[in-house]
Amino acid sequence: MRSFYKLIYAILWPFFNLVHPNRAIGREHIPEGAVLVCGNHTALSDPLLLAFAFGWEQQVRPMAKAELLQVPVIGWVLKHVGVFGVERGRSDVVAIKQAMTYLKAGEKVLIYPEGTRVRASRGDHSDPKMGAAMLAVRCGVPILPVFIPEKKRWFRRTPVVIGEAYMPKVETRKGTQEEYEAITADLMERIRALEAQAV
Template sequence: MIVFPFFNLVHPGRAIGRENIPEGGVLVCGNHTAMSDPLFLAFAFRHKNQLRPMAKAELLRVPFIGWILRHVGVFGVERGKSDVGAIKQAMKYLKEGEKVLLYPEGHRIHESRGEQGEAKNGAAMLAVRCGVPILPVYVPERKPWFRRTTVVIGEPYMPQVSSRKGTAEEYDAITADLMERIHKLGERAV
């Protein structure tokens, strides 16, 4: 509430597909090109559908900023290792019916600079194990000052697996499909 008026002045946004946000727990997955992406998504989802973003743990250790982030629902993940605590926290939130925001590539990717990321299978595993849908979202890389940036919210879908836990191959297929869905939403972000 404190950040919105200023942010909306310099980076106004609009959302397409808000009607696609399901009730209850959902894993929100998107592309990540700038530090402002979580803000664009939080404002697109509005307070009614508050997000629980997963962020690199280092951010939560920054004085004052970390305190603010923790108080708005951000939780940390230690990148580069298997952070069981972060996975358990995400599962807890999803099972309690909350909306968890996760970036499958794990960090910012600047496609305009030719960067390519490799998505991890964590999102697929979380959705399958918690029995929640995945909601793909897209925020354009280019976010002009004082002009609207369109956030596109796709349709939720349930990842399909042959067994209760799924296999590594199934997680790979779900992840590839998810990234394709995310990038396809970019066609609507005009």
């Protein structure tokens, strides 16, 4: 699967770099091994911008809505580059187990805590979920906050700001709902704080 990922990366990167180039800020913060990548989500292009900012040698496995993987051809390609689906609106045990499997195998998993695209420009309300906090705690992996601006201009570089990875702190081994809520709130603050570097 990793070879196919590199192949698709090599095919898409020249075109995407022409029409939607990115500027990675903080790439040195990407840790080796397993990490839960969490960012804001405002456009369909966000996962691609992030993947190209990380570089082809750092494969990222995004969690995406299950409907995308059911689209003919596109769904097949997405599955084979490491994207895995989640049924939104309910607790998807299969998706959670898949994410845990990847993390325990030392992979980098991308999750958007807000669960969907949230655009401040149109008055969207952020409603972050606790899934990312739970995964990081249960798998014992660090969280890597990432910020991508909502406004993306064609043929101009979009900054992808990569923050510092950190381990979420809990008093109990598996964490409590209150701890997950606190971790989620702290994570969203860290993501928003990165906006200041997106200049």
